Amino acid sequence: MANLPIVQFEKKIVETVDQNPVVVIIGETGSGKSTQLSQMLHRKGYTNSGIVSVTQPRRVAAVSVSRRVAQELGVRLGEEVGYAIRFEDRTSERTQIKYLTDGVLLRESLSNPELNQYSVIILDEAHERSLNTDILLGLMKRLVRRRASNLKVLITSATLDGEKVSKFFSDCPLLTVPGKLFPVEIFYSKERPISYLESSLKTAMGMDDIEKLVSKLEDKVRSLEEGSCMDAIILPLHGSLPPEMQVRAFSPPPPNCRRFIVATNIAETSLTVDGVVYVIDSGYVKQRQYNPATGMYSLDVVQISKVQANQRAGRAGRTRPGKCYRLYPSRVYHDDFLDVTVPEIQRSSLAGSVLYLKSLDLPDIDILKFDFLDPPSTESLEDALKQLYLIDAIDENGSITSIGRTMAELPLEPSLSRTLIEANEYGCLSQALTVAAMLSAETNLLPGRSKNNEKKRKYPPLELPDGSGFGDHIQLLQIYECWDENDYDIGWCKDYDLQMCIRQMSDMGIESDYWSSDVRVNQNQKRRQSYRNLRKALSIGFASQLAERMRHHNGFRTLGFKPQLVQVHPSSVLKPDDDGLYPNYVVYHELIATSRPYMRNVCAVERQWVIPILEKLDKLDVRKLSGGGLGHVEEITEGNKSDLLKKEAVIVTAPEEQESKIQAARERFLARKGKK
């Protein structure tokens, strides 16, 4: 600890914190900021007036860093130093330093918006720009004004965006702490390889790419002349590897043998492999993006940011001086790469986050004007509002409903929390909990579906239930039921997360009186009836993810978004009936654009359930939802005049006239919609 670079800056850091409500710390890798900042402020006495908290984007980090700090202070973990992550709260009344995931801090601020228990909040790794961190940044900006006298906020970030964060917090002070990395020499390519996979040495991005590259490297090594170079082992490293395979990348190689680790961006931040000396950086990453106009996700190969490139290079210098080969020219790095990764908030569906913000009841609540470090597009926010309206979380004026409040409390995406609430009414809550958990927990209840397993499998594939013709949600439920009847065969799947997930949600509901009935009582209901009820609940929860079959073929048209022609994903259990047709209406869990636009996880719903949704869609008026109607009038000044006049509906009138203007705007909107 004593030789960590940050320790020399203790006096300066503590002084700056004493004198300012917000401080940005630029701490390079290995500076010790994650373990030391909290201890410095503890020594300075900040733990006398509250807890010093440090947020982390990942659970493992919260656990491992708190463990180190407890060790350094010579206390037992969970006493003076503790951590809180989902499913696990290891803090006590004596806790003075608390590490937690940013998701947990957001949850806490729902029940205690002032976060009074904390004297210091440190948002660590803010440059990763996780959705939760970005929301916390906005909330912190408000909170430091309200608790100016007794709250300190520290934000740690990377060199390249420190200035921006400081500007966001009214030009707060910015301190830079050097890291403790060995020098890494950077080599650029003269040009970009035509295909990042075809040229022989490079990192890959996806599981598929990694498997291909691993076997290419193996061939190459085998074809080398005996003794012409060191022996080599080639190891894949990505998130969908089973843990025991992941571990292999971490064990040191046998003597005289070189490790080739072919990794996704999991090795960029989440995992640190010791002993890496050379890094080959393709300059690309696979990123999931959401298109708010279509409701569609896609997984795209995109250029990395400078922060990511530096992070990758840094992996070579942790144990001794290293080298990084960048498969792109330095011009590309300097001119083409963005400084910082596009924040998640600008490439995800925001329904959950908007509902969360609404449920906080901030006094001047206008979601479109919430102070984000990097605001998401208006289109994206309006998409979120539309979705929330269709599932009854907000009313036509954009105000949160009581259903919406209950939904916000549940640790699920809004469509699933809405489904649970409805299922509770219909007496099929336990089934809905199962489906929600199966969809949201990453479980492998379905035994090995990958190609490799297919080849290697000695036994015929297991007969899976067929969803009784209703689709994937029902199949998921049936799979769980089979598994349940077979006494939870652990060999068949990993069950732990799933069990925890179901238990957490059912406990939360019981404790807060959301659930009117005991979850277990429903267990013995007639299944068929519960399938129908469950599907009905799903139709309400997924009202914003509804699709209608085309009259003459099996394509579907999405309703609620700009209409998209989509297909049922081939992996779905839902198959055409005897006439060769799919059901007239389905709800889907997500739209994913791969080779074509597909609906993944679909559930057949009935026409009579769909009618109210269509009526609601007809009435939908985004302007009212976003507060652009009553009570929210932008004043025309010389400064904003030209901007405002560009907008379609500027309302600058007396309140009585507003209604009629809004009516007129609405009619125009509907007329336009009719034309399309």
Place this chain on the structure above:
DNA sequence: GAGCACTGC
């Protein structure tokens, strides 16, 4: 008939 970057409550 297709395909799974990575997190988090």
